[in-house]
Amino acid sequence: MEILKIENLKKTYGKDETKVEALKNISISVERGQMIAIMGPSGCGKSTLLNLISGIDKATDGNIIVENSDISKLDENSLAFYRRRQLGIIYQFFNLIPNLSVENNIKLPMLMDDKEADKEYFNELVTSLGIANRLKVFPDKLSGGQQQRVAIARSLIYKPSIVLADEPTGNLDKENSRDIIELFRLSNLKYNQTIIIVTHDEEIALSADRIIRMEDGLIVSDEVIR
Ligand SMILES: Nc1ncnc2c1ncn2[C@@H]1O[C@H](COP(=O)(O)OP(=O)(O)OP(=O)(O)O)[C@@H](O)[C@H]1O
Numbered sequence: 200m201e202i203l204k205i206e207n208l209k210k211t212y213g214k215d216e217t218k219v220e221a222l223k224n225i226s227i228s229v230e231r232g233q234m235i236a237i238m239g240p241s242g243c244g245k246s247t248l249l250n251l252i253s254g255i256d257k258a259t260d261g262n263i264i265v266e267n268s269d270i271s272k273l274d275e276n277s278l279a280f281y282r283r284r285q286l287g288i289i290y291q292f293f294n295l296i297p298n299l300s301v302e303n304n305i306k307l308p309m310l311m312d313d314k315e316a317d318k319e320y321f322n323e324l325v326t327s328l329g330i331a332n333r334l335k336v337f338p339d340k341l342s343g344g345q346q347q348r349v350a351i352a353r354s355l356i357y358k359p360s361i362v363l364a365d366e367p368t369g370n371l372d373k374e375n376s377r378d379i380i381e382l383f384r385l386s387n388l389k390y391n392q393t394i395i396i397v398t399h400d401e402e403i404a405l406s407a408d409r410i411i412r413m414e415d416g417l418i419v420s421d422e423v424i425r
């Protein structure tokens with residue numbers, strides 16, 4: 200089943216001499232449950248693409264259809280819900296809230312909706328991420344790898360159908376990077392989640408199901424590898 204359809208997507212920043220065509224014409228169809236790596240040189244438009252899918256930024260032209268709804272038609276309110284409930288978003292810098300405990304950082308998306316996290320799922324999540332014994336501490340007491348695990352737990356707390364990760368292992372060593380990718384794979388298999396990871400790391404890309412390579416705002420190759 201197609202979960203995400205991107206058609207003739209274009210994004211231009213600025214105008215005249217400051218004009219940058221970050222995305223020139225991007226079309227992608229993504230099946231539910233696919234784990235995709237996006238690669239390409241710095242400045243080719245990878246983050247721009249993720250920011251458009253997550254509705255953080257608006258396209259200049261083209262369509263993004265997520266689970267049959269066109270996200271450009273959503274108002275700010277619906278976009279905020281879409282981002283919080285349907286998507287898991289993870290960045291290179293972990294973006295944890297410093298004055299909230301690990302537990303509340305993870306539960307934050309649900310707390311914002313006045314919802315209780317499912318206890319069993321929460322326990323399963325923090326156990327599989329290896330942070331079950333760190334729940335009461337604050338983020339500054341955690342290593343980089345642990346902070347990224349907390350950010351991942353937070354992104355998964357709503358069991359999102361699509362996870363978008365922009366260089367999630369960019370600040371981690373090899374071992375932590377491998378662990379994080381394995382955790383994505385576990386979540387992908389267990390919940391049939393669609394996962395899109397931007398990475399500069401060939402080894403990580405090879406653990407995906409499909410590799411999309413971009414250059415200068417265009418897709419230059421798109422191969423399914425498993
Ligand atoms: N807010 C913005 N205003 C103007 N130009 C921008 C903006 N955001 C990105 N760009 C430009 O758009 C192009 C694509 O940027 P983008 O951040 O998507 O690249 P990237 O592939 O993620 O690179 P990296 O691997 O370095 O993260 C670049 O030329 C960048 O300078």
Ligand SMILES: [Mg+2]
Pocket residue numbers: 245246247365
């Ligand atoms: Mg980027």
